[in-house]
Amino acid sequence: MRIVATVNGETHxxxxxxxxxxxxxxxxxxxxxxxxxxxxxxxxxxxCTVYLDGVAACACLxxxxxxxxRDILTVEGLADDLGLHxxxxxxxxxxxxxxGFCTPGLIVAAHDLLRRDPDPDDPEIRxxxxxxxxxxxxxEKILDAVHLAAVRMSSAGGPP
Amino acid sequence: MEFLAPTxxxxxxxAKAEQPNAVPITGGTDVMxxxxxxxxxxxxxxxxxxxxxxxxxxxxxxxIRLGAGVTYTRVINELSDLLPGLAxxxxxxxxxxxxxxxxxxxxxxxxxxAGDSHPPLLAAGxxxxxxxxxxxxxxxxxxxxxxxxxxxARPAELISAVLVTxxxxxxxxxxxGTRNAxxxxxxxxxxxxxxxxxxxxxxxxxxAPTPRRAAAAATWLAEALEADNLWESRGPLPDALAAxxxxxxxxxxxxxxxxxxxxxxxxxxxxxxxxxxxxxAWADYSRIGRS
Numbered sequence: 001m002r003i004v005a006t007v008n009g010e011t012h013x014x015x016x017x018x019x020x021x022x023x024x025x026x027x028x029x030x031x032x033x034x035x036x037x038x039x040x041x042x043x044x045x046x047x048c049t050v051y052l053d054g055v056a057a058c059a060c061l062x063x064x065x066x067x068x069x070r071d072i073l074t075v076e077g078l079a080d081d082l083g084l085h086x087x088x089x090x091x092x093x094x095x096x097x098x099x100g101f102c103t104p105g106l107i108v109a110a111h112d113l114l115r116r117d118p119d120p121d122d123p124e125i126r127x128x129x130x131x132x133x134x135x136x137x138x139x140e141k142i143l144d145a146v147h148l149a150a151v152r153m154s155s156a157g158g159p160p
Numbered sequence: 161m162e163f164l165a166p167t168x169x170x171x172x173x174x175a176k177a178e179q180p181n182a183v184p185i186t187g188g189t190d191v192m193x194x195x196x197x198x199x200x201x202x203x204x205x206x207x208x209x210x211x212x213x214x215x216x217x218x219x220x221x222x223x224i225r226l227g228a229g230v231t232y233t234r235v236i237n238e239l240s241d242l243l244p245g246l247a248x249x250x251x252x253x254x255x256x257x258x259x260x261x262x263x264x265x266x267x268x269x270x271x272x273x274a275g276d277s278h279p280p281l282l283a284a285g286x287x288x289x290x291x292x293x294x295x296x297x298x299x300x301x302x303x304x305x306x307x308x309x310x311x312x313a314r315p316a317e318l319i320s321a322v323l324v325t326x327x328x329x330x331x332x333x334x335x336x337g338t339r340n341a342x343x344x345x346x347x348x349x350x351x352x353x354x355x356x357x358x359x360x361x362x363x364x365x366x367x368a369p370t371p372r373r374a375a376a377a378a379t380w381l382a383e384a385l386e387a388d389n390l391w392e393s394r395g396p397l398p399d400a401l402a403a404x405x406x407x408x409x410x411x412x413x414x415x416x417x418x419x420x421x422x423x424x425x426x427x428x429x430x431x432x433x434x435x436x437x438x439x440x441a442w443a444d445y446s447r448i449g450r451s
Contacts, residue, residue, distance in 0.1 A: 019163040041196040061188040065163040130341030131255020
């Protein structure tokens, strides 16, 4: 089937999509957007977290047809021409990236948290990122990165 | 495979009548896992996310009519006062991403003995609304679960809503797992006190082939509270009574050993959760009485 959806502000149109495939497969294999990672394919790891009509979701659990006509924002859509999003920069500066495979999902999940709560405490961050697995860092630097992003974003004038 | 995308309930039930083997999908948190791992390849998917009738909840004839497509996130944000037990259980589902997509209707459709919605629905008193081209019927929640991952809906029927009695007293939920998030319950327990009619509801999860009520334990507790005039006095709950309630709840279970836990552990944990849930609920009930 043909899928037409808005991804990161641009209309994408892809053909020959199998009815049983996931939005993640469409993004990665048909649109060439490799930021959303494919790890568990069962919603356990959060590596494929994207916004679907403004709601954070695991792209591996969205059927391709469910994305028809919807508005999707992936990690690629967070940076702009001026540079990285403050959350992305904070992950780099705080040393929250090791192998990097979980990072795109964590960036989107952290983005979703900070737009709801611009100054979260540790338990709130842990709860909000509970659906994103990282096997390298032990999460401490990730918490540091979210706090750093929160400080920088609030001093820059508010949430994303 | 076909992908059907009805935009009204009438279209959805017509599609299900035409293709009874089509699999309904909303949040995809179960259905897509089956597809991604090629465990199941249905002839068609019926996407219910564009059916507006399924995506709302409203008070209806003394119940809350919770549309099958309402997500856990919305249950938490919008129904914590009216359906506190279900909201508590919803907070323990998966992760934020899963709660944003997953639905109580989907939990009912999967009918896993470990589903988090079931114990609070069994405790609160609920009925599942099933719809087909022939009309609508409701099935009491305790009759809905018919086997491991099997339920009472006929092939041509869709789960359209669950009707839940709003809380008239404290409700509690407890669940055992290896961490807070992304846990399939090792065992789970839901409790509802119904002081308006001096009754108790209790439901157990992951401790039998289906979710089921702990009906005898609930009746025992209601009568024990009445015998000590505790419904009226809202006085302190005797420790022995809470512990004995836990022992009674165990008798409702028929657990197995599996990868998540042993039958013996499930029985023990049920008794502990039942005791704790009752203690917490009673603390709330006593507090309400004093205020």
